[in-house]
């Protein structure tokens with residue numbers, strides 16, 4: 001990662017100082033990094049004496065991550081999809097909005113409009129490619145880093161309240177940052193930089209119980225997740241001649257296994273453990289679209305695949321997007337064929 005510009009830290013610090021009503025916002029289908037960085041920001045701001053801080057999430061987060069918000073009063077967490085009126089007025093009343101782990105308001109789904117319309121000071125702290133910088137008053141963007149949680153850790157260390165003393169980071173914030181980094185790196189399997197290991201070492205030294213965090217993240221799923229995974233790997237996963245594995249989870253299957261949000265977390269990574277597989281694509285049926293996740297090994301761009309064929313993007317080796325029904329495909333049944341076609345096209349072009 002590059003050194004953080006001290007002028008930006010000063011600006012951020014002064015914005016926080018002058019703000020009285022702050023909202024923290026993250027992306028739809030929030031994952032461990034989204035909730036981890038948001039919870040850490042919350043605890044830091046509270047610790048810094050900010051009384052009115054709320055988390056506004058576009059939609060609910062999986063129960064496997066609920067330990068991250070245990071220290072936050074429920075009244076300070078608003079979920080747009082279940083209480084749109086409260087969440088909208090919550091955003092409208094803010095003089096500062098801090099956005100974590102996404103690169104454009106469009107990633108906040110239905111909240112896009114109210115975030116764009118808000119007159120508040122807007123700060124972005126993110127690690128995705130191509131941030132939409134013009135939407136924000138201040139942008140912290142770094143892509144050579146593991147996660148938004150790691151980035152926030154380094155930013156907090158520069159803040160006057162912390163001044164490079166890890167022990168000054170509130171414990172709940174330190175644990176949340178460790179969690180977000182751990183989930184985004186798949187427990188140090190990918191996107192792990194020297195700065196990532198330094199962060200982990202510093203946090204462990206300050207007393208964060210990483211073993212407990214890893215246990216909470218990896219060992220709290222329901223039985224059905226493992227049963228579905230067994231089925232998917234044995235009977236559902238397909239492999240193309242280009243060395244791409246793809247999995248399509250339609251509504252019937254998700255209902256049969258009573259899958260909840262978060263239960264399929266990590267499925268897309270599994271095929272990459274096969275030596276010959278270069279890329280893995282997972283499609284999961286949602287309301288009127290297929291939610292797409294793409295992962296790739298070094299040298300193959302998941303980001304290009306997601307940007308070009310799935311209206312999405314993200315990171316070089318981990319990206320996501322959507323296929324809309326009926327605009328892109330007429331039904332979920334057509335999804336597999338679409339994926340096969342674009343894989344062919346992608347590799348034909350790469351080989352030219």
Ligand SMILES: [Mn+2]
Nearest residue numbers: 033101148184
């Ligand atoms: Mn992230």
